[in-house]
Amino acid sequence: MNNPYNIKGPYNPNPPKKKEEKKKRTILDLDEKQLTNVDKIIAIASGKGGVGKSTVAVNLAITLARMGYKVGLADADVYGPSVPKMTGTEGQMPGVEIYDAQGNLVEDYGQYVEDCTEIILPIEKFGVKWMSIGYFAKPEQALIWRGPMACNALKQMILQVKWGELDFLLVDLPPGTGDIHISLVHDIPLDGAIIVSTPQAVALSDVEKGVNLFRNENINKHIYGIIENMSWFTPAELPQNRYYIFGKDGCKAMAEKYNLPLLGQVPLVQGIREGGDEGNPAALLDGPLFDAMKAAALQLLK
Numbered sequence: 001m002n003n004p005y006n007i008k009g010p011y012n013p014n015p016p017k018k019k020e021e022k023k024k025r026t027i028l029d030l031d032e033k034q035l036t037n038v039d040k041i042i043a044i045a046s047g048k049g050g051v052g053k054s055t056v057a058v059n060l061a062i063t064l065a066r067m068g069y070k071v072g073l074a075d076a077d078v079y080g081p082s083v084p085k086m087t088g089t090e091g092q093m094p095g096v097e098i099y100d101a102q103g104n105l106v107e108d109y110g111q112y113v114e115d116c117t118e119i120i121l122p123i124e125k126f127g128v129k130w131m132s133i134g135y136f137a138k139p140e141q142a143l144i145w146r147g148p149m150a151c152n153a154l155k156q157m158i159l160q161v162k163w164g165e166l167d168f169l170l171v172d173l174p175p176g177t178g179d180i181h182i183s184l185v186h187d188i189p190l191d192g193a194i195i196v197s198t199p200q201a202v203a204l205s206d207v208e209k210g211v212n213l214f215r216n217e218n219i220n221k222h223i224y225g226i227i228e229n230m231s232w233f234t235p236a237e238l239p240q241n242r243y244y245i246f247g248k249d250g251c252k253a254m255a256e257k258y259n260l261p262l263l264g265q266v267p268l269v270q271g272i273r274e275g276g277d278e279g280n281p282a283a284l285l286d287g288p289l290f291d292a293m294k295a296a297a298l299q300l301l302k
Contacts, residue, residue, distance in 0.1 A: 031159065032159065032189060034119065034159060034160065034161055034162060034163055035158075035159070035163065035169070035188075035189060037163070037164060037165040037166065038072075038163055038165075038166045038169045039166065039167050039168065040167065040168050040169070040191045040192075041169045041171065041188060041189060041190050041191050042168060042169070042170055042171070042190075042191055042192055042193065042194060042224065042300075043170075043171045043173050043184065043190055043192070043193040043194070043221075044056060044057040044060070044170055044171065044172050044173060044193070044194050044196060045173045045181070045193050045194070045195055045196070045210050045213075045214075046173075046175050046195065046196045046197060046203075046206070046207070046210060047175065047176065047177065047195075047197070047203070047205075047206025047207045047208070047209045047210035048175055048176075048197070048202070048203045048206035048207075049174075049175035049176075050175075051175075051196055051197050051198045051203055051229055051230075052196065052198070052229040052230060052266070053172065053173075053175065053196040053229075054075075054077065054082045054083065054086065054172050055086070055229070055272065055276055055281075056194075056196045056227055056229055056266065056293075057073060057083075057170055057172040057196075058073065058083060058086050058087060058172075058276070058281050058283075059272075059281050059282060059283035059289055059290075059293050060170065060194075060227075060283075060293050060296060060297065061073045061128045061168075061170050062126050062127070062128060062281050062283040062284060062293075063283045063290060063293035063294055063296075063297050064167070064168055064297050065126060065127035065128050066127070066283070066284075066290075067294070067297060069167040069168060070164075070165055070166045070167045070168075071127070071128045071129070071166060071167065071168045071169075071170070072122060072128065072129035072130070072131070072161075072163050072166050072168070072169045072170070073128060073129070073130055073131070073169070073170045073171075073172060074131050074132075074157050074158050074161070074169065074170070074171045074172070075130070075131065075132030075133065075134065075157070075172050076154050076157060076158070076171050076172055076173050076174065076180060076184065077172055077173065077174040077175075078133045078150045078153050078154060078157075078174065078180070079150070079174060080174065081132045081133050081134030081137075082134070082276075083130055083132040083134060083172065084130075084132050084134040084135060085134075085276075085277075085279065086276045086279065086281060087123075087125055087126065087128075087130055087279055087281065088125070088278070088279020088280060089123050089125055089130060089135070089279070090134070090279075092123050092135060093135060093136075094120050094121050094122060094123055094131065094135055095120075095121035096118050096119065096120055096121065097118070097119045097121060097162065098116050098117070098118055098119075099116060099117045099118075099119065100115070100116055101115040101116070118160070119160060119161070119162045120156075120160050120161045120162065121161075121162050122161055122162070122163065123135065126281070126284060129163060129164075129166070131157050131158075131161050132157070133153055133157060148179075150179065150180055151179055151180055151183035151187075154180055154183060154184065155183070155187055155188070158171065158188055159187075159188070168300075171184065171188070171190075175206075177209050177210060177213045181213060182219075185214075185219045185221055190221055191221075191222065192214075192221055192222035192223060192224050193210075193214050193221055193222070193223050193224065194223075194224050194225060194226075194227060194263065194296075194300075195207055195210050195211060195223060195225070195226045195227070195260075196226075196227050196229055197226060197227075197228060197229070197250075197251055197254070198228070198229055198230045198246050198250075198251075199228055199230070199231060199244070199246045199247040199248065199249065199250030199251055200246040200247045200250060201247070201250065203246075203250075204250050204251070204254050207226070207251075207254055208254070208258075211223060211258050211260070223258075223260055224261070224263065224299070224300055225255065225260050225261035225262060225263040225296075225299060226251045226254060226255045226260055226261075226262055226263060227251075227263045227264050227265075227266065227292075227296055228250070228251035228252070228262065228264070228265045228266065229266045230245070230246055230266065230267075230268040231244070231246075231251075231265040231266060231267055231268070232244050232245070232248075232265075232267050232268065233245050233267065233268040234267060234269075242267075245268065251265070261299055263295070263296035263299045263300070264292040264293065264295045264296035264299075265292060266288075266289060266292045266293075267288050267289075267292070269282070269287075269288055269289065271287065271289075272289050
C-alpha cells in the first residue's frame, strides 16, 4: 500500500490509538446543601465604606462564639477582603474535601473520579469558622473582576463551604448597593441584615440607601437594626469623658426614623484598631467593644 503521508519506515494503516488520559471532572455544586444545618444567615452591611463594618462583623462573630454559639463568617467583600488580616489567618489555605457522584468522600485525591464535587473547609480560629476570598489571593493582589465573576465568587464563598452546624452565619458584605448585594439576597437564604454606620451625616445618607435596599419590595429582607461605630472617644486619662468627634446620636435618629432598633454603640478606642491590625480582635477580651457587641448580640437573640 502506498504511504500517503511519506512516513519513513513501514506504514501501518491502523496505528494503535493513544491511551486517553482520564481527567477528573469537577462539578460546581452551588445549591444550599451546605447550609442545611445553619440556623440564621445574617448580612453585615453598610451603605458607605470606611465605617468599620468588617471590624464589627469580626468582633460580633467572636462575641457570639464567646457566648457559646456556633458561628461562621463569610467575607463577601471580594474586592477588599480584610478578614484574614483581622483574624491573624493570613497565609493559611482552606482545605478541600472531594465527593463522588454518590456523595462518598474520596480519600485518594489521585484516583480518577467521575463527576466529583469539591467542598471547601473553612479556617477555624477563636471558635469561629472563617471563609474569605483573601485566602486564595495574595494580600497585594487586586481582584479585577466584573460583577458576574464577583457574584459567582461570593456564592462559592457561601454555598461551597462545609459550614456544618451553625447557630449564626454572618456575611460581611462590601459597601454599597451593587451586584453582589442583589446576588446575595436572591441566591442565598438570607434571614436579614444588620446595618453598620458612623454617626456623621455623610455616612448616614448612605445608610438610608442600605435600609431601602433591604426593604425594596423585590427583596424585602428583615433588618435587625443598626450598630453605630466610632460613637465617641474617651481618653484613657479621662475615662468619664466622651468626645463626640463624628457627631452625636446620628444612628439613633436614623433608627427612630425607620423604626429600627439601635443594636449598640461602639466607642472609638485605640485597642480596637490595634487588635484588628495584629490579628487579635478586641472582642477576645472584656472591654468596651465586647460590651457593645454583647448588647447587640442580645438584641439579635430576642
